[in-house]
Amino acid sequence: MANVDQAVVIFAVTHPAPNLNLLDRFLVMMERQDIPVIICFNKADLGDDELMESYRRVYEAAGYRVQFISTYNDRGLGELKEILAGKTTVLAGPSGVGKSSLTNCIQPRAAMETGDISRKIERGKHTTRHSELFLAGDETYMMDTPGFSSMYIEDLEAQELKDYFPEFQQFEENCKFLGCVHVGERVCGVKKALEEGKLSRSRYDNYLLMYEELKNKRRY
Ligand SMILES: Nc1nc2c(ncn2[C@@H]2O[C@H](COP(=O)(O)OP(=O)(O)OP(=O)(O)O)[C@@H](O)[C@H]2O)c(=O)[nH]1
Ligand SMILES: [Mg+2]
Ligand SMILES: [Zn+2]
Numbered sequence: 232m233a234n235v236d237q238a239v240v241i242f243a244v245t246h247p248a249p250n251l252n253l254l255d256r257f258l259v260m261m262e263r264q265d266i267p268v269i270i271c272f273n274k275a276d277l278g279d280d281e282l283m284e285s286y287r288r289v290y291e292a293a294g295y296r297v298q299f300i301s302t303y304n305d306r307g308l309g310e311l312k313e314i315l316a317g318k319t320t321v322l323a324g325p326s327g328v329g330k331s332s333l334t335n336c337i338q339p340r341a342a343m344e345t346g347d348i349s350r351k352i353e354r355g356k357h358t359t360r361h362s363e364l365f366l367a368g369d370e371t372y373m374m375d376t377p378g379f380s381s382m383y384i385e386d387l388e389a390q391e392l393k394d395y396f397p398e399f400q401q402f403e404e405n406c407k408f409l410g411c412v413h414v415g416e417r418v419c420g421v422k423k424a425l426e427e428g429k430l431s432r433s434r435y436d437n438y439l440l441m442y443e444e445l446k447n448k449r450r451y
Contacts, residue, residue, distance in 0.1 A: 244278030326378025327355020
C-alpha cells in the first residue's frame with residue numbers, strides 16, 4: 232500500500248453483520264504501518280440505531296473516526312467526501328459491504344460491478360477481483376479493492392501487540408510491571424479499566440485472541 236494517505240475500512244451495519252474481530256485485526260495492521268484509518272459502517276438504511284451507537288462508542292473510545300453511510304439514501308456521503316478530499320485513500324473491507332457501490336457513488340464513471348450478497352450465508356460473493364484506482368476529485372484518489380475474509384498478523388511478537396491498541400496506552404501507567412501485556416499480571420491498569428467499563432470488552436477480547444495466537448505461533 233505504498234503512497235496511500237489513509238484507509239477507509241468499510242463494514243456493513245448488517246447484511247453481512249460486522250465481524251469486529253476482523254475489523255480489530257485490520258486496525259492492528261494499519262497501526263503497524265502508521266496508516267490512519269477511518270471506520271465506515273455502510274448500509275445505515277438497514278441499521279438499528281442502538282446497535283450503530285454501540286459500534287460508534289467502541290471505536291470512538293479507541294480513538295478512531297467513525298462514519299455511518301448509506302449508498303442507498305446518501306446518508307453520510309457528504310462527510311465522507313470531505314474525508315477523501317485531497318488524499319489517496321484505499322477502501323478496504325469484507326466482501327459484500329458496498330465498497331464498489333460507494334466507489335460508484337463518488338465517481339460514477341468508475342462503473343464498478345457490484346454484486347448481491349448470498350442471503351443464506353449472508354456473505355458477499357467476491358465480485359471485485361482486482362484493485363482499481365480512481366480519480367475522485369482534485370488531487371483525490373480512491374482505490375476500490377477486493378473484499379478480504381481473513382487477516383493474518385505476521386512478524387509481530389505477542390508482547391508488542393498491545394502497542395497497536397491505542398486506547399490501552401492511557402491506562403498503562405497504572406500497570407505495576409514494566410512491559411505488562413495486560414493478560415495475567417496482577418495490578419494491571421488496562422484490566423482495571425476494563426472492569427470499570429472504561430475499555431470495550433470486545434476490543435479487549437479480540438486483543439486476547441490475537442495475543443494467544445501470536446504467542447502460540449512462536450512455538451513452531
Ligand atoms: N441496503 C443497502 N445495501 C447496499 C448499500 N450499499 C451497497 N449495498 C448492496 O450491497 C451489495 C454488495 O455491494 P458491493 O458494492 O458489490 O460490495 P463490495 O464491498 O464491493 O463487495 P466485493 O466486491 O465482493 O468485495 C449489493 O447488493 C449492493 O446493492 C446500502 O447503503 N444499503
Ligand atoms: Mg466490490
Ligand atoms: Zn497491564
